[in-house]
Amino acid sequence: MSEEPGTATPEPPALTPELSPSVRAQLLATEHWSLLASRSTTQGEVLTRISMFLTFTSASLLSLALVGNATQFSDAFRAFALTILSIDVMVGLLTQVRVLNVGMEDLMYVIAMNRLRAAYVELDPGMARYLMAAYHDDLAGSDQTYYFLGPRSSLSQLAGSSMIFMMTANSALLALWSGSALLALGLPMAVFVSIAVFVALAFFTVSMLVGKRAYDQAYKNNPPISPTPRQS
Structure with a gap:
């Protein structure tokens, strides 16, 4: 069957030449x-x-x-305090969002570098015994990269994180803000203290759930290509 006039015959795709191990190592090191x-x-x-x-x-x-000492804690001071605390809460929430994003980005970089180490080990299997950081891009591998010297408690890792620090600070600020607002309404101390504590605990709990969901989603959306071998 003859070709129609003006129809060009597509050329086969060019074969990609196999790179030498030294060039691959340079590209991996650059990344x-x-x-x-x-x-x-x-x-x-x-x-x-x-x-x-x-x-x-x-x-x-x-x-x-x-200002409280200067105004003898008058009604004007309460309005000023609510304004300042509102700004503090807003800045704290924005900072917490950034801290969560950076925590996920840091995990992203760790997983990516673990994957590159797996490529190094493919090039030279003998170097695996010299690596303290993991070359497996799964949860166990990222845990090893974060701490080389053996398993570490997840509670210790979580409690010492910047995210927990920001959650605690913002929970305290929200408690102060809500307590000040309720105090300005003339509610009894026992009532506004109880509500302030509840607000702080609720915020901390919701923040923990949001962080855990983001953490779990990271591994769900990025299945490992070099998982940690199962120990028999």
Whole structure:
């Protein structure tokens, strides 16, 4: 059957030449350094954000104390306190969102670098015994990369995280804000203290659930290609 005029015959796709192991190692190392630089920059940025939040909150609480003494804690002071605490809560929530995002980004970089180490081990299986960081891109592998010296309690890892720090700080700020608002309405102390504590605990619980969902979703959306072998 003859071809129609003006119809070009598609050429077969060109074969990709196989790269030498040395070139592959260079490409992998370049990507590894890029991930390391991005991780370092992200960590530095979020620590600066947390420091800014703490500085702002400390200064605002100090200003509340000074204004309270100057105004003898009048009705004007209550309005001022609610305004300042509202700003503190807003800044704290924005900082917490960024801390959560950075936590997930850090996990992303760890998984990506574990995957690159798996490629290194494919190139040279003998180097596996010299790696303390994991070369498996699953949950067990990321845990090993975060702490080389053996299993560490998940509670210890969680309690020492920046995310828990921000949740605790924001829970306290929300308790102060809600308690101040209810006090301005003239409610008894026992009532507004109980509600403030409930607000703090509810916020902390919801924040924990949101963080756990994001963490679980990360592994669900990125199945490992070099999982940790099961021990028989």
